[in-house]
Every structure is written in structure tokens, then in C-alpha cells.
Amino acid sequence: MNRRLDVSSQQGFSLLELMVVVAVIAILSAIAYSSYTDQVVRSRRAAGAACLQERAQFMERYYTTNLSYAGAPNPPACDAEVSPFYQVSFVADPTATAFTLQAVPQGAQAERDTQCGTLTLDQQGSRGTSNEDTPASECW
Secondary structure, eight states: OOOOOOGGGOOOOOHHHHHHHHHHHHHHHHHHHHHHHHHHHHHHHHHHHHHHHHHHHHHHHHHHHHSOSTTOOOOOOOOTTTTTTEEEEESSOOOSSOOEEEEEEOHHHHHHOTTTOSEEEETTOOEEESOTTSOHHHHO
16 A cells, blocks of 8 residues: 655644744743842852952951051952942041941943842941942842
């Protein structure tokens, strides 16, 4: 018996089925990319906060040696991984008994981290942000 191959019995994907699969992959990719960028912003913010705490410890060592915060040099730069995204400096010159450090987001971090913005830390360990609508506990 010689059977002819019927066109309707061929196996494969139609163009419509292929386009549905492509659309589903595009939607999943958009969700995954958005989640990924959010996590990158959070991890960079955590690194900036850690750098700020290191600089506060530097200030405490300076105070232990000099019995004053006044005259302390600008804090050393953060690690190479943090420096492109946060600039650490004093809000104002330190006084004999007080200082306030800030970590200002730079570049892409400044554009994407609108929730917290600039992080601050003072001699008492009080943490703050430039966005008053967001509690500091959510950013630190």
C-alpha cells in the first residue's frame, strides 16, 4: 500500500502559535528585567549605606584620637564598587561634638533610586534620607 502524505496531517507550529510563544516570552522578560533592576538599585543602596557606616567609624576613631570631630579630613572614598554610584561627604563642616555624613547617589543610581535619595548618618547614629515620604528604616 502506497499512502500519500496528507498536508493536514503534517506536524509543526503555525505562525499564530509561534507568535503567542514570543509574546509570552516578551512579557516574562519585561517582568524579570524590572525586578532585576530594582534589586540592583537596592544592593547598591545597601553598599552605599555600608560605606557611610564605615566613614562614621573613621570619624569615631578620629574623635578618640583628637577628642573633637572638628578638623577631620573629608572621609576617604568608598570602595571601587561603590564610588561610581555614591559620593560620601560631610553635610557641613564637623564641629567639636557633631558631624553629619551624607551619601549622595550618582548617575544611574540617582535616576533609579527615587524612593530614598541621599542617605545621611550623624554622630549619634541617626539615619535619614532626603525623601521625607519614605521612612529611613525602609532605606537602611
